[in-house]
Amino acid sequence: MSLSRRAFLLAVPVGVAGCATNSPPAPPTPIVATPPQRFPTPAPEVKALYEGMKDGDWELPAVDLTLVDPRYLRQKVTYSSPYPVGTIVVDTPQHFLYLVQENETALRYGIGVGREGFAWSGEAQIARKAAWPFWYPPVEMQARDEKARRWAGGMPGGLDNPLGARALYLYQDGRDTLYRIHGTAEARTIGRNVSSGCIRMINHDVIDLSARVPVGTNVVVLEVQTGES
Template structure:
């Protein structure tokens, strides 16, 4: 099990402040949040060993209890191994055997940007690089064409890339360096999780895992 450094506080404040002040990077980026006015460094309580960067650990006492990782009863019809994202509740479920699920809090797309439907995990990434879509570039030609993975990258520590068939639909389940956005409807479409939570989910689900994203109580088949 990776070592947890309880007494070390990652030096995140400068990069987080720079990120919040930066121009929006696109589909997985947020608008500036009023919640970010709080002292960013107060959100962090240490780091968990990881490569090539340690994963910043969040003080989850700052979150509403319903957004903290926990095992819950699950009555849905999806089989074990399915990822179910409830946009309305801002929660992600990994269905388990025996009528339970692991539940995580998530941040979702702001009004008009939240995707829903069925997909699969087409690939997975560790501290992934970020790149804008062609649409983003057409709207903002000055966007950087790539951003290397790291603490100041909007995709965070891990990413699950959603596909339909062999087509990357450009929506992700990924980490975030804005933990205050969990439970909020802020992003431009992607589903974001605490870095420690997406790292946990990443280890539990394989490529080709089924993903169901619900809004208004049900998914829309595309």
């Protein structure tokens, strides 16, 4: 299955973009400030998965789980899949990432995905993994964003880095697809279409996923059904 991507005329703010896009910018859309939606505090055993933690040289703060729909918090679920145990399956329309396990189960994580028009599908492999990775803004982004130009040589890993605590680099046939599974500190963006094509996870979740999968893991991104014949 070949990897595909579609690009529409959408501007991608540097604050949420972790990957490259070749689309030209569109006129900015006015932003109306609205208070964030709040959800009930989850059970203690779930909350414990997202407490503050030390990861290498970084102190990762606890996640405010009232900003995340409980559906998108890490959990083991029943999952029937044609793919082998250990495969990562990404369901972009539903904003779920599944790590296939034995006995028709999977670990399910919530994700944020690319805005409409940056959707992609196909199969790829994790060619490398990085903890607190550097971020290199795409040339197109540098051309239109002063902050991106400031980091043209690469932004060091850290709590403000758009790639978060981990990045899993997706390759196909030995070539970089420019897509990543990566972390984010912006928990409220999980379950939304917010970035320029990459798959973003809560930092705690991408740390957990990265520890479970080796380099070479197959990643299947399900095709988005558009209703077209």
